[in-house]
Every structure is written in structure tokens, then in C-alpha cells.
Amino acid sequence: MTRPTMEDVALRAGVSRALVSLVMRGSPKVSDLRRSAVLKAAEELGYSPHAMARSLASRTSTVLGVMVSDLHNAFFAEVVDGIDAVAREQGFDIIINTGGRSPSRERRALDSLQSFRPAGLILLSPVVPANAIAKAAEQLPIVLVARSSRVTNVDTVNDDGEQGLGLAVEHLVSLGHKRIAHLDGGEGSQAGPRRRGYLAAMERYGLEPQVVPSEYTDTGGARAIRQLLDAGDLPTALLSCNDFNAVGAISALEDAGLRVPDDVSVVGYDNTSLAALRHVSLTTIDQPRAEFGRLAAEALLQRVRGERTEPVRHLLHPSLVVRSTTAPPGGKQ
Amino acid sequence: MTRPTMEDVALRAGVSRALVSLVMRGSPKVSDLRRSAVLKAAEELGYSPHAMARSLASRTSTVLGVMVSDLHNAFFAEVVDGIDAVAREQGFDIIINTGGRSPSRERRALDSLQSFRPAGLILLSPVVPANAIAKAAEQLPIVLVARSSRVTNVDTVNDDGEQGLGLAVEHLVSLGHKRIAHLDGGEGSQAGPRRRGYLAAMERYGLEPQVVPSEYTDTGGARAIRQLLDAGDLPTALLSCNDFNAVGAISALEDAGLRVPDDVSVVGYDNTSLAALRHVSLTTIDQPRAEFGRLAAEALLQRVRGERTEPVRHLLHPSLVVRSTTAPPGGKQ
DNA sequence: CTACAGCATTAGAGCGCTCCAACCAATAGA
């Protein structure tokens, strides 16, 4: 079970350890003769380089750490796909860890990730306090996705949540809705911009805003609806803080005998695969997720290579995806 | 940006590097005086140990590698939760990588994971060929989840897919169904046992089996339904190979003007969070996912600690979760 | 006063690798 080292390969190929190192790193200054001898020996021994020893010796790393705040949310999977594509293309590996939306577990994940001394870190929607991020950023390059920051040495990649909710309000207004409520994401990441976008858009159209406290879960959405129903105060359209919340809201509405979109229109946010399922077919706001990942990886690699020290703030344009949960108010199609 | 080392901490605390090492590893044979001096110096410098150097020097690792075949599937997130809980409890860290269900990318992920020389590897539903797994297993302990193997130095954790589909058939038969088709998972992991379980159960009840080729996706499910409809050959009940497939099937059925469960009953497999959404409310087979993760981590750690060399084959009992997509045939409730 | 534990502490080697400077042909130029 003890794995072969460069020494073993060198011995078998009849060359020096340094030469094996050159071959492993694909150096051009190795004769074909030796190269093939080394590769053959490595193959026979089942040798593969020891990434830790390598990075220890070279004082560099080709690893990017990715902290995913919630593995249960497919949103992040697509961001990771984007990150992975860029990283691979540029010769970097990624290692992932998850915080499970819990600050303490996330902090542990961050420590663990950092203990590998990666070249940089991408944090997907982290929930740890800003100062923890700022502190980490003193040690290595950091890019934040789906969370904003004013720290000058971290880059951020976000969608323009204000614009997103603006699009949603516009859509509903154009369908004829006037009573449009927002199921708010509370303390959740990006809930602020979305709420502001909602309020601004409502003001723009001269409509009375109604913010209902809720959260980024389907049970949260359902709870908010029950609250509205209890208060006998149901608007004709609902803007959820995300798709999960929207689906929860729809369930609760249907439980109450109301039909979507005939009685109430519902708009989600994120355009998760959930929303795209024809069975759900949720009108929602799409975020370019893979693009998030690509931009984050590129920003990080720029910093890693020392090409830039100025912070970058990507703010991507969301887009409206109209499906089957929105219609004119009053059931008239 | 250059991080402090043990040397720096030792210097600042006025002790030797070895003593700092002892403190960092929580050794009892350090006087309180020195210990606090070291901890203070470490704190001031923002020192944290270098995991790679540590594992290089100690020739041991406290890292478990986890390969998740598909990050988009929340199924794996729950397994990871189980793994994480056990690993953390026993002082191990996990690093995750993903193969995106592509054999080549998965192989890359495996190599990358191994380059960190983890203590062991847990592979969640891997798609690489069996010999690649066997080869890796010569180098380090490996546990497979949701994929079986006959390799003697690999542990496996699976649910009993045969039993699972048996439960589903039994449920439908007890509702009065006779024409029950299986939307098959093809080459997908665990598709074999599920198919076998279906066939065996149908035979047990003296019913004519009908296996429809499909795959583990919602588009696959929809496609299979369209095929059945085109052939004018729709059974009264469908057993999907997984929840995604089932939801796709339901969408296609609804598109065709059929109602679920009134016209057709549908059963999924996996009990993903998707199935639990009240809007979907899918009757399905539940696998104890977190338990998968816990058992996998425990099995791996036993091997890591050299407590066992015999392979372990966990086969967990699935259970039926009845929701709203199954009813007696012909719409009579 | 010496001997010997017992304990906290430390020097030094070494983990698997990279990197630099040195080295060694072999060829080219003077």
C-alpha cells in the first residue's frame, strides 16, 4: 500500500530524480529517449505525483478551493460547473467543501480548505461574517459569488437582484396586476437587493408595496402564504425571493383551494432546474449560473497570477423566464 | 501574503519549532506556560498549520476524499452530510470533487483527489469502469456508495433496489393495478437491481412485465411516455427508475391531457426533496441517504485504521413513501 | 555528594517534491 515515489521511478528508469520531475512537469528540455523511459517506469509502478509535496516544494499551488454553502441547492452545482471548466482549461484543480449554511460548519470548511494552501478561494454564497472573509483575504485571493462585499481585496460576482425584481414587477404590471407582494428572503444573501428592486419598481409604477417576511425555503414560502390567508389579505401576484420559496407558496395556495395562475400569479427567482420541470413550470428570474462560475474562476486566476490587484465587481444581468405560473389577474386569460 | 510558519511562531514564543508542533497537535506533555505562550504567538501571527506539510511529514492523512458523481442531484448532498458528520466527529476532514457523470471527468476528479494522498476515498455512484476502481483500491481504502462491486478490497453501501421495486409493485398491486410498466434506468448505477426487482415482483404476482428503456433524467422520463403514447400502449401504472424520471413522466402525461393519479399512477425512486415538495407529492421509494453516508464513512475509517480487511457489503432496506401520485386504476378512489 | 529517575524541551533527519547551479558531452566558432 505504500505508494511509489519519484525516487523509485528514477531508479527503475535509470535516471536522476530531477529528470523524473522534469518529465512529470512536461518540460521540453528532456530527450525523447529518457522521457519515454521515465513514462514507462512510472506507468509500470503506477506512479502519480504527490500534489502536496509538489506544492510544498514549489511554493505554489494549482488548486482552487471552492466553498459551497449548500450542496442541496442545484444552483451551486451549475456555478461549480463553470468554475471547473475554466480551472481545468488553465491547469488548475478544484477541491470543494461545504458549509451546510451553518456559520460554524462553514468556518470549519474554510479552515480546512485553507489548510491545503490553495492558490485561491471561491466562496459560493457564504454565510460567515464579513470580517471572517476579510481576514482570510489577507492570506490568499478570494472571490465571492452571490454575496456582495466592500472589502477591497476580494472580487465579487453577483446578479443584479434589483434589476431582477424590477423585471418581475414589470412583467406582472404588464399583465395588469396592481396588488403585488414580495415574499422576502430576510437575512439571506442577496435578499437586500431583491427587496430594494421590488420597492423601487413598485414606486416607479405608483403601486403600494407589500413585503411579507419569509425565507429561502419551500416551508418558508408556505408559511408566508398561510399568514397572508389568515390575515385575509391575499394579493393577486407574488414575487418570491427564490424558486424554492415560490414552490412552497404554490403548494400552500393549492392546499387552500386556490389556483395558480388563475387566482394568483407567482414568480420565483433563480430559474433552478426545479422551475424548469414541466410539472412546476415556474415563471422566474434566471441568473447566468455557469457564467458566474466562469467569471469567478477567471477573476481568481487573474489575482493568483498577480495580473490585477484592483477589486472587480461583476454584476450580471438577470433575465425573465415566463412559464405557466403567471397570468392576468382574475383568471381572465 | 506569505503565511507564517511554525518557525515564526517558535521564534516569537521563544521556544523551539518542535515544541510548537507539540502544542499544535494538542500533546499533553507541554507545560501550561509554554503552551499559552505558543498559542498567543500563533494567534498574533494568524498562524494555522499547513495540512500538506503535516501529512507529508507524518506519512498519515486526516483527509477523506469524496467523489460525487453528480452535484446537481441533491441525493448526494444528503449522503455527504452523513459522511461529514462521522468524519468530523472522528477528526477527519473531507474534500469533495465531482465527475459530472462523465467518465473522463470523473477519472480526472479521482486522480486529483488521490494526488492529495487522502487516507481513503468514498465514491458516490461512480461511472468509471470497475477496473479503474480496482486499480485505485490497490493504493488506498475505497468505499463505494450506490454502486456495487465484487472487488474484495472495496466496501460497498447500497440500498436493496430489488426490494425497493418489490415494495413499489406490491403497493400498486394492492391498489388493484395489473398493467404496471417499469421505466428503466438503462446503464445507470443500480438500474440492474431495480429492473430485477421489478421483474421478480411481477412474476411473483403472475403479471406480464413491461420494461420501457429510459434514463435517470426528467427528459428521459418524458421521452419514454411519448413513446408509450405513440404506441397507444399506456399501462395503468408506471414505476420510474428515479424521481427525476418520474417527474418528467408526469409532465408528459399531463401534456397529453392525462391526469395523475386518476388516469395513471406513477412511483418514483429515491425520495429526493423534489418528491417531497407538496406541489409534486410523489409516491416514491426512500433510501436512507444520511445513513449511507455514515456507514460509508465508518467503513472507510475502519479500513484506514487497519481494523478490518474483509470487505463489507451494506445493503440497506428501502421503504415506501406513499404520497399523491398513486391511486387505484380507473380513477375510482 | 553521586546516581538516577522522570519530565519538558530540543536538535536533526527526513517526508516527496522543485529549483538552482553546476556539470557534461557534443558541436561550433576562432
Place this chain on the structure above:
DNA sequence: TCTATTGGTTGGAGCGCTCTAATGCTGTAG
């Protein structure tokens, strides 16, 4: 013939840590 030059190859130091064996230092017994 004697240098340069070039391209391939190598030894050795060192990355940040752990681990073993040895060190110094008490305190107690002989």
C-alpha cells in the same frame, strides 16, 4: 587547438512539518 555555446542531465538545498533520540533539568533516593 582552444574556448564558447547549447541542450540535456544531475546533486543538493530546502519547502513546513513530524518524529526519534538525545538533552537539560529538576527532585528524590542511596
